[in-house]
Amino acid sequence: MKPVLSVEETLRLEDLIEREGTSKAALMEHAGEAAAARVAQYKPQHVAVLVGFGNNGGDGWVAADILSHQGIAVDVVSPIEPNEIKSPIARHVARRTAGRDVRVIVGPSRDELVSILSEADVVLDAILGTGFTGAVRPPFSIWIPALNELGLPVVSVDVPSGLNAETGAVETVCVEATATVTLLAPKIGLYSGEGPEYAGEITCGQLYSHLDEVIGDVEHAAEIVEPADLVDYFPDLPSNVNKYSRGSVLVVAGSATYPGAAIMAAKAAARAGAGYVTVATPDACANLIRMALPCVPVVGVPSDSRGAFGAAAASAVRELAHKFDCVLCGPGMTVTAGGMQLVTELLRTDVPLVLDADALNCMSRLAIGGIEETPEVYRREAPLILTPHNKELSRLVGDEPVDDLGSAIEAAQKLVWAAGSDNLVVIAKGPSTAIVGVEKVLLPMSGPASLATAGSGDVLAGIVAANIAVSHGDIDCWELLCSYAVAVHSYAGHAAAALMGERSVIATDLIDVLGEAMNLTEREALRDAGIELGD
Ligand SMILES: NC(=O)C1=CN([C@@H]2O[C@H](COP(=O)(O)OP(=O)(O)OC[C@H]3O[C@@H](n4cnc5c(N)ncnc54)[C@H](O)[C@@H]3O)[C@@H](O)[C@H]2O)[C@@H](O)CC1
Ligand SMILES: Nc1ncnc2c1ncn2[C@@H]1O[C@H](COP(=O)(O)OP(=O)(O)O)[C@@H](O)[C@H]1O
């Protein structure tokens, strides 16, 4: 796993490294080397380097010097003369570079800038880094759209200029990078908000050879899950299993209004490897689900007058629940009094539990204000996995706004820290998904935007439940198990997009390619771990 830092954590890390004897000036030299190396991969003959007023600009000045030493023609475009730069370390490298074999253009007009950029094969964007906040001011508010319009390959230093490194927000304009060389460790904003859209391919510049020894001393906003981290989490299929011992899932879901959600969750659980899946659903929609799922037993439990779970459903489901390795509750169940009783009952039952969709909305109603104020409602011995999207998560924490990765992580942490249990994990779903446990925040591989389709979350919930069932509790880290499930869902998004066209994917397509998605996830993990693959 690779740490992802907030801006404050990055500054703390830089201070720590300085105390260990490596100055910020030395880090800037290495940052420039990393940026130059990434630009050189394009084999350019002519490079334009856009520098700003601060230390991000300093990195650009260093890179410009290195690239010109490699025989590449380099134009550095700066808003001010090197002598006027306030930061002493950036001023030093700017003056040094300006005295060497580069062309320096100070304060060009928009037209002059466009003509300089047009001569370049690659542009290095060293305008704004972690010191940037608010809306981009002139002249960069003019430079950045001019650069984007040209559509050249652009390498951004640390973060694309205009992107808030903390939140991933773009207030006005932002460089559309082809690649970003982030420094020391990736910044959380690259994965949050609009970060993934602007950053291009992200690599990390190694500025300090003893990083592994110090990085543990600063907190991490999150950690990126690398494919190799998942090798111990593939579901097993030993030859001597039977359908029950393989792993069983009870899907408590559906209503007369939304039977499809139950169908998709159950089918996804079966395709993701559970040997025995059963659906418990209101009587009102049981026959319909039976017809749609010939390989899944469907148990009808009492409905209310609208065809949702009725008052007597809770005790009927409790009788069933303890016979299964995992219970998934929520998809399509709607929010009703019967549903709230059901969720309360399942939280009290000693069985691994996944709560999704309306089960989470029912859970929010069990408390006045945030559910974290009454953690006894959801604190339990057996594993509990919550899979909210932003709106569901916001409801759980008393309608606190949750609108990007940062606020999702914060809200999820409130829930897990209030309960303080190792077995509680929140999968905070969105364009970037965070998996939040008491000790860890993981960023698993995100899928394509094709996943933004109705029912896609039901499929993910089925995958999660199947993996919990198949693991039989033999798990060191629930967060990594959930990361495996999210990676499979993401690969399913890619596989379905390849088959159907990325704009055409519907949730049932994801279920049909789950086998392939598991194979892809596992192959990539083994390759990343350096484990030989057979043919
Ligand atoms: N601190 C360190 O130890 C290191 C920092 N490094 C680089 O330094 C960067 C951070 O440097 P700084 O803190 O100097 O900050 P930046 O260079 O990211 O930006 C600060 C400058 O941008 C201007 N600015 C801020 N908001 C603006 C806005 N809305 N519109 C227009 N201009 C705006 C400010 O006037 C200031 O001069 C990192 O991203 C990284 O690239 C690297 O050199 C490695 C070492
Ligand atoms: N733009 C996107 N890019 C990648 N994945 C996305 C995007 N939007 C949504 N997703 C993923 O799709 C799923 C949607 O889940 P959810 O909102 O619960 O859907 P539903 O309630 O319709 O089943 C989540 O796993 C989420 O992470």
Ligand SMILES: [K+]
């Ligand atoms: K930048």
